[in-house]
Amino acid sequence: MTFNERLLALDRRWVFLVLTIFVIIPIFVKFAVPLSPPKEVRDVYNFIEDLKPGDYILISLDYDPGSLAELHPVAMAMLEQCYAKKLKVITLTLSQTGAQMAEEAVRDVADSCLVYHGFKPVPGIDYVYLGYKPYPGLIILGMGMNFRIPFPQDYNGTTLDSIPMMRGIKNYDNIKGVISLSAGNVSDMWVADGNGRYNVKLAFAQTGVGVADYYPYYQSGQIFGIIGGMKGAAEYEYLCKNPGTATDAMRTQVFAHAVVIVFIIIGNLAFFLGRRAKARTQESK
């Protein structure tokens, strides 16, 4: 049996074994994946980076626990970026099942800021979490008039006017931009009602499945950036120099994909070598 015949008849269990090894390695060996974030992700990052301390930004965590794996890392990295830049962060959710999860995220990141940046953003001064209200389209429109229409109070029941950072903050005119992290069609409402009617500067983070549907909005300039799926999340973490769960998962993904690609290449090489060898033996006959 020649070498390439043996390769062609390679037992699939070798594929399984190599894949297993390369999926497990990244769990123990942490190293940075060299990612090259595409423009649409860099646009989101640069937008936030270019804001000045004290600027207001609205982050809408419009996903449910089902999309947690892909969107939570973006939320974490982005919130930390905003807190570190001392932006005033308004957060809310338009997903019914996501209210508590979003609240925890907003607070957890604030807590971890103490460790990483030496200060703790204060609720009510540095950030506010407005909670969940039904009818996303109406909420988005209502906030265009005044935040107090859909959200007379924040998640904890404090009236907006008695929250220090919300004083004088009336509607989208007072904030620099909106970033919606969503797994579904809430994004369409943000485009139609938020950007379409009030010209809000808008960016999205979407799940890997849905992201393709929202690229046209990026191309047409209705949104200024888009972060797609686990890869986008890892890229965002990379830009923020804040590797988290998405980077971990991406490390495994890169390895797994590399394994599959290498095997495909090996298979084809063996196939071509075998075909040439066969042609040669036929010639010599």
Added chain:
Amino acid sequence: MKYIILLFLTCLSLCLSQAILAQTASSDPPAEAALVPSEPPAPPGNLTLKDLPNDDGHGIAVKWDLSPDDGAGAKSVISYDIYRSLSPDAPDSLWKKAGTVVLGVKSYADKGNRESDNDDYLPKKTNLYYRVYAVGAGVRSVAAAAGPVQAYDNWFNTLKVPELIFCVVFLILTVRFINMAKRGIDLYVRPLAGIEAIDEAIGRATEMGKPILYCLGIGTAGDIATIASFTILGRVARKVAEYQTSMIVPCIDPIVMTIAQETVKAGYADAGRPDAYKEDSVYYVTSQQFPYVAAVNGTIIREKPATNIYLGYFLAESLLLAETGVMAGSIQIAGTDQVSQLPFFVVACDYTLLGEELYAASAYLGREPLLLGTLKAQDYLKAIALVCIFALLALRVFTGADVIHKPFDMPWW
């Protein structure tokens, strides 16, 4: 516990920050953003009510002219609230809120509930009255009651005309070609690779003395793909009986199992060997997707069937089954209507019936003129669909998008 503490701390820090800020903020200008109820916007005008067409008689179509304050000014409208009542001068508490729409919208289809014990019950053939409020920032306009209006049953849904036309054309074509087939007119169909493979595969199983595994997918007996698979199963069973091979049919649904049993039995009877049919060869595994896959994979690896046939409705199990089949060294034939799973079958199986080829397969296998007739009808309707696409696109190119958009923007679609 930790959350309670955290919540407590959050509240505490909030209170503290309030206290601190209360002192510093005293010099701040008054919070201009505060929601001061503005003047109420002007009410919407010209409220018209009609029975909602194409419904079960529990709906009213409400229309109005936008309020002059819609979309502009300090007292701009944010939304419109629609209320319904049984009497024009009922007190506010007896007006039921039927719905809310955002600014700029000037109609609302009020689809009530048809059960009289439901909170949102909208009675049929009864006088109803409506009010529409323009809602501004914290205030709403005045609203006058309009009505009466009554809701009626409708006997034909005019929005479904396109489907009706296509269905009727299809029926006519089918009947016409079946009649042609009955009269003995030869209907040509091109050869299909996967179909010939089925014949060969059964022959191979006979040579190897090994069974054939036929998997109907994870659909219920109500899924068309499963039904198409039954029609193929009958023919395969017949050939299996003729070749005197055995077959294994694991099913995911009891009804699927029952119909498959009848089908296989009939196939054996057609081949003239009804006694060779074994009831246990068509059996129920479980109704859950992944346990089913585990069991079928086990069967494949242990029985090492000469051929695996996967036809029907498949989801993620497509590749799970097909790769296991490769491990067992079986020839594999697959087909499904699930576009998302076709790539995996194409990659892992020897022959794949793509999409509608699954539906055509029974006609090919049986070669019965009547079945070929429906196949022809299918081709003709496909041609009609193509012509429609061409014509509409041409119309769109030559007349501009508006003309073509108009019919397509109707609620038909």
Added chain:
Amino acid sequence: MEQAVSTGTILWTTVGVFLTLCLFSFLYKDNPFYKFAEHLVVGVSVGYWAILLYYNGVNPNLFSHLFVFATDPATKVQYNTWHPKFNEFYYVIPGILGIAMWTRFSRKYSWISRYPLALYLGIANGIAIPVTMKANVLTQMRGTVVGLGFEWSKVGFLGVPQGIWDVVVVVGTISSLIYFFFSKEHKGAWGGAAKLGIYTLMIGFGATFGYTVMARVSLLIYRIQYISDWWKMIF
């Protein structure tokens, strides 16, 4: 975050991890561990499904129409009082049809079960005809005709106007449809169009396949996480 984990939790999670490893062992070869896990999950799932059908199927869909239900004031759970009610007596029909399925236990009367089966198939197929026509044929036709923008000014892939790509979509759709024609052999120009169709299909399939790898690897990552969580819990 140290949290006391109860012995019960550890025990049950260990069961889950053990079964997970049993199933992974199938990748090496069929073995008693896999066979055990396989038969266990089949049994459990049939039992689970039967119970689910009883509580969420028989009760709401049949018994609630034929018998008076009462609510337990303490637990708010509905229970069947077995007192017949008569205003929806016609629900006896599906009940009889269901019981007719059981005639399959008898050789002599098993033909009676064809009646409910015939009704089942008649109903399912009747519903399917217009719905399929609309959902597949008409919706996709509409997508082809008005779903695309045909914008010539907007720049798309490779700097080519988006409108051109929309035309490519239409051409791809039509040539793929031509590939599926059964009445005409793939010869000449027709065969050329069909060939274009099969290439379109293959690019689509390849892209879907390559795109899916990521989602499948994610599933594996979660499983490994599940095992490593257990590991951390124990050690």
Added chain:
Amino acid sequence: MKRQIPLVLVFIFGMLLAIQYFVPSEPSQRGYEFVLDWITIIGIFAMVLGIWSQVHVGWSKIKHRSENWQYSIVALVSMFAMIAFGLSPFGGLQGTIFRLIYNNVFIPIQATIFSLLAFYIASASYRAFRARSAVSTVLLVAALLLMLRVLPMGPLADPISSIGSWMLLVPNLAAKRAIAIGVGLGGVATALKIVLGIERSYLGKD
């Protein structure tokens, strides 16, 4: 009696339900909902046949001591145990043991079987993606490009990613559309074959 009446029933109910789609009136809607209940109820009663099939196949394996008969005991015991735990005396659907088994046996096993796909997708790629012919080369290249999107490709990342998006949005869309239209017509044809009684093998012989 044994074949004719079922065929007539299929025709009548098939036609009625097809026509019902176009009739929005209240009696038609109520009738539709009632008839949908029939399907559910027939399915539930058929579950007894399913369980019987399980028991029958399992029991005959055990009785004849055929290969792997021991495992049939596992399947039967776990099935009846699960049913027993699910019955009211043990707390019904919310019963503790029922929930525990569901969460720690059923869910992990399901997720694990699903995750086997990661391995299978790798082995299938290795085996099947060979540039044997023009068609298979196209398949191979398309899949490869989409997989490369995930790798750090440096300056090549942007072009590869845009080719990938293009393939998903242009040829993939065309392929999906064409298949969907064909599947729709084929599905209607199949349903019509059953309703018109052209296809009747499912009714058995005699």
